[in-house]
Amino acid sequence: MAETLERGILKTWKDDRGFGFIQPDNGDKDIFVHISxxxxxxxxxxxxxxxxxxxxxxxxxxxxxxxxxIEGVETLAAAGKISKKWLWLLAAALGLVSAAVAAYAYFSA
Known part of the structure; x- marks a missing residue:
């Protein structure tokens, strides 16, 4: 059902709970909107x-x-998510570099 773009005014908003209701321009019943x-x-x-x-x-x-x-409000570019595989590889590389620095410091002293 979600194909056409509707327009309305945010009638109520509970910021602490992250939801509110839109009063549609076409006069239909109020529509629930969640921050998500x-x-x-x-x-x-x-x-x-x-x-x-x-x-x-x-x-x-x-x-x-x-x-x-929201009309007139900038949309932020979505930052690309880093996969868990790359995070593990980065952690392993940092661990190896740390071990190499520690070994160099130990043997050169």
Whole structure:
């Protein structure tokens, strides 16, 4: 169902809980929005923000906003994740370098 982009105003926002409700411009019922729907935004939402979003269903069949963005707020570039394999290789390399430095210091003294 989440294909068309909807527009609405953030009617309520509970920042401590990370969710709120959007009042859609088309007059439909308020739509639930969770902070996870606003990935990559440069700031957290505040009441009165204009949001663009797609509508989807949650596990209970209720409508919720997904793939949302705040009008006029920059989207941050997602940093690429480093795989665990590379982290292990980096840790092993640092361990080997540390061992080599320690051995050099021990034998040259």
């Amino acid at each position: 729907a606003l990935k990559g935004m440069a700031r957290r939402p505040v009441r009165g923000d204009i949001l663009f979003y797609q509508v989807d269903h949650d596990a209970g069949g209720k409508f919720k906003a997904v793939n949302a963005r």
